[in-house]
Amino acid sequence: MSASPSNGVTPRHRPASPPMGRARYAVVLVLVALGMLLLGARIVTLHVLDQPFLQGQGNARILRTEPLSAHRGMITDRHGEPLAISTPVVTLWANPQEIADDRIQRLMLAQALGMSLDELDGRLERYADHEFMYLRRQLTPAAAQRVLDLRLAGVYAQHEYKRYYPAGEVTAQLVGVTNVDDRGQEGLELAYQPHLAGTPGKRRVVKDRRGQLVRDLEVLREAEPGGELTLSIDQRLQYVAYRELKKAVAEHEADGGIVVMLDARTGEVLAMANQPSYNPNNRAGLDPQGLRNQAIVDVFEPGSVVKPLAMAAILESGEYSLDTVIDTSPGWMRIDQFTIRDIRNYGELDLAGILEKSSNIGMSKLVLGLDEPRVPELYCRLGFGQSPETGFPGEAVGSLPAPVRWSSSQWAALSYGYGLSVSALQLASAYTALANDGVRMPPSLLKRAQPASGVEAIEPAVAHELLRIMEASVQPGTGGRRAAVPGYRVAGKTGTVRKSSARGYEKDAYRSLFAGIAPVSDPRIVTVVMIDRPRGDDYFGGAVAAPVFSRVAGSALRLLDVPPDQRERQ
Structure with a gap:
């Protein structure tokens, strides 16, 4: 039989967890303080010293400068009746590398563009190594919006003008025509190209990573419309x-x-x-002899x-x-x-x-x-x-x-x-x-x-x-x-x-x-x-x-x- 303590009291047992030393506590505090200082210094560096660089990098990802098309000057007869006018149109283009390889999305896009799926696939394949290709030139705003409403990645819009000739074939050789880029190619459209063309402008916009317009920021330079041309023709x-x-x-x-x-x-x-x-408004099957102003x-x-x-x-x-x-x-x-x-x-x-x-x-x-x-x-x-x-x-x-x-x-x-x-x-x-x-x-x-x-x-x-x-x-x-x-x-x-x-x-x-x-x-x-x-x-x-x-x-x-x-x- 073991002996009990003389005072008759049983001793109390405590867990074996030694207390943190003062030296170790001080080291932790120093490390935390140093981290806070480094973080603060980095914040100061980013917001003060590196701000122009970082702001430039951010702007490069979201800010874009886009051209503003200049309205081509109107050609009229001697009484002011229009012989050539410009109407707003939309050109759709795409980045083939951003177009999803999804058959349903491509089928929807092809249908909205009025082409077959095979035709769209063929064009995307031809431009697979490029970042730009035209989908459709000079669509009416309503027709273009039907495509844009699909909100497909890699599809973008560009606003332009298209030339329209109210008198059609009656004044075709005299007035002339413009090409798809709205530059004069024949007749007085060519002769007075600098006068009619005007000067394009520029605007700054914000776009998201898909290239969609987020906000219009400012106009850097207003587009100057072309001058009008009044012919002697009645x-x-x-x-x-x-x-x-x-x-x-x-x-x-x-x-x-x-x-x-x-x-x-x-x-x-x-x-x-x-x-x-x-007919200058529809040049399909054009006979070149008809272009001559004999x-x-x-x-x-x-x-x-x-x-x-x-x-x-x-x-x-x-x-x-x-x-x-x-x-x-x-x-x-x-x-x-x-x-x-x-x-x-x-x-x-x-x-x-x-x-x-x-x-x-x-x-x-x-x-x-x-x-x-x-x-x-x-x-x-x-x-x-x-x-x-x-x-x-x-x-x-x-x-x-x-x-x-x-x-x-x-x-x-x-x-x-x-x-x-x-x-x-x-x-x-x-x-x-x-x-x-x-x-x-x-x-x-x-x-x-x-x-x-x-x-x-x-x-x-x-x-x-x-x-x-x-x-x-x-x-x-x-x-x-x-x-x-x-x-x-x-x-x-x-x-x-x-x-x-x-x-x-x-x-x-x-x-x-x-x-x-x-x-x-x-x-x-x-x-x-x-x-x-x-x-x-x-x-x-x-x-x-x-x-x-x-x-x-x-x-x-x-x-x-x-x-x-x-x-x-x-």
């Missing part, structure tokens, strides 16, 4: 000219045609129609329509008078191994008769009787062989050979419209001299704020005499009778020209022309009509081109509120 007259030209080309199964109408007083182009044409960029031998101009030089020489009689018998003549012919033997003709009968023999004999090269000199004053200076891209200069060692046959050919080439615009501009007291008005495609200075090309008295003779050339019984306009006095000249090629003149291929002025009492318009290669028995200018002039000029005079001046021919 849209009403343009529609009339295009309608009648298209009808005539179809009726005669021709290759094409041109109508140019100028204001006789100012030289402004009131109408300029071409066939064939195209009235300005193409040239041709004018034929008999320049005989009144050559006659002006003959009369100004003083070597002939209106009473001079020329014997054109037997209806043909040989010059330098070339044979010049009239349609038939007209016998003796005075100068007015030579123009009315359009005698090549009479014109040749008159020119060969001159001592100086007056005809080419007058052609030069009328603008032949020179740029019309309209600013239109590719405008033709034409050709007027210098009179150096010319043969007699070349002199003769020049008098009846062969051996030189002109554009329809140049020809119309030359005729303004006959309509404007001998002063030729340079052509303009833009509405003029101030009257232009004309060029004195023909003596006023000679111009008046030629108007009288040309008026007689559209009376009943003449070749130009179909150009007559009921209620108005009209002067003009027909022309029928054989088409030329690299191998010479083509067989049974002609151009039919008519150039006219109305009304004679107070000339307001000059109009040139050319039908290219009409097929069938009717190919003369009086049968093909003159009726087009009659309908176009008649409608134009009524639309311009020109009072009728019908009178009996004395």
